[in-house]
Amino acid sequence: MSTQAAGRFGLVGSGWRSEFFVRLARMAPEHLSVSGVVTRSTERGAEVEARWGVPAFSSVAEMLQAERPEFVIPSVPWPVTPEVTKELVKFDVPVLAETPPAADLDGLRDLWAAVGSSGLVQVAEQYLHMPGHAARLALAREGVIGQVTSVQISSTHLYHAVSIIRGLLGAGFEETTVTARSFTAPLADPLSRDGWTGDDAPKQAATTIATLEFPEGMGLYDFTDNQWWNPLRARRIVVRGSLGEMVDDRVVRLVDPRSPVESQIVRRQTGVDLNLEGRELDHISFDGRVIYRNRYKGAQFSEDDLAVVSLLGQMTAWVRGQASEPYPLADGCQDHLLSLAIEESLRTGAGVTTAREAWAR
Numbered sequence: 001m002s003t004q005a006a007g008r009f010g011l012v013g014s015g016w017r018s019e020f021f022v023r024l025a026r027m028a029p030e031h032l033s034v035s036g037v038v039t040r041s042t043e044r045g046a047e048v049e050a051r052w053g054v055p056a057f058s059s060v061a062e063m064l065q066a067e068r069p070e071f072v073i074p075s076v077p078w079p080v081t082p083e084v085t086k087e088l089v090k091f092d093v094p095v096l097a098e099t100p101p102a103a104d105l106d107g108l109r110d111l112w113a114a115v116g117s118s119g120l121v122q123v124a125e126q127y128l129h130m131p132g133h134a135a136r137l138a139l140a141r142e143g144v145i146g147q148v149t150s151v152q153i154s155s156t157h158l159y160h161a162v163s164i165i166r167g168l169l170g171a172g173f174e175e176t177t178v179t180a181r182s183f184t185a186p187l188a189d190p191l192s193r194d195g196w197t198g199d200d201a202p203k204q205a206a207t208t209i210a211t212l213e214f215p216e217g218m219g220l221y222d223f224t225d226n227q228w229w230n231p232l233r234a235r236r237i238v239v240r241g242s243l244g245e246m247v248d249d250r251v252v253r254l255v256d257p258r259s260p261v262e263s264q265i266v267r268r269q270t271g272v273d274l275n276l277e278g279r280e281l282d283h284i285s286f287d288g289r290v291i292y293r294n295r296y297k298g299a300q301f302s303e304d305d306l307a308v309v310s311l312l313g314q315m316t317a318w319v320r321g322q323a324s325e326p327y328p329l330a331d332g333c334q335d336h337l338l339s340l341a342i343e344e345s346l347r348t349g350a351g352v353t354t355a356r357e358a359w360a361r
Contacts, residue, residue, distance in 0.1 A: 100159050
């Protein structure tokens, strides 16, 4: 993308998530730019223009008429996302819908019936673009640990975790049996999205554990309330295969009948000690070869930022006919179908087997 014009996208919605996308574009202007934001009122539009420095519009039609972006991100509440997505498809505009693409199963089915055949809708599921997961996915696809048979994830919630599990397993759209349970225990919760709370008193926190039985293998989902932010709960991943396993950044595999070999997934982080290259991830290597490289050096993105920017970059390349789909609507629907099954199993105390839906490929 560095030799081409920056990817140009529009936004519908002006909440904190839209501001997140605007911030990324501002940090990497050679790669991304924002053509405009659709806001709920003229007053909010004036605030957006003053604070974000991008044009604000009162409707999708007005934004598209002023300067048609290459794609549009509906960054609105769950119940509104399907309606905005349908409206954008009517204008023949590529869409990068936020996760989940609809709030419930009826909404997913209705959205697919309306726009599934358009080929215009992708989903902003960024987790497999995160550097560590992208490196593990590359090794899994190389067959370093043989056939992947199970994925255990304790990191993020519901559809995001399901995306990681399905991606590493190579799981598709077949019937899947989900069994979930929840347990509560006291846990201090000193940090939230809004910052440090100043409160170290333990409070009851729920941990949800679920198994997902795919034809391709097994997924284990483990998530504790506010695990994204709480520094007292780590993030862990185990990817098991027929010839070895990956446990976080440690890889063990059999290279001959008598030789189990251990290697590390190694990050090169600049800006440490006397390194003056700037504080950011440079690359990730495995056994002396680079398996992930930061394509946005100089912006000093966090790894979460890198994941989203990578997704936006692939979306830009896809609409230009230069790359594969970043995350098709069918996959976004399947991820949320399974996350809804986790919640249903929690409510009922029974296992839930999902059906093969219309979006199955």
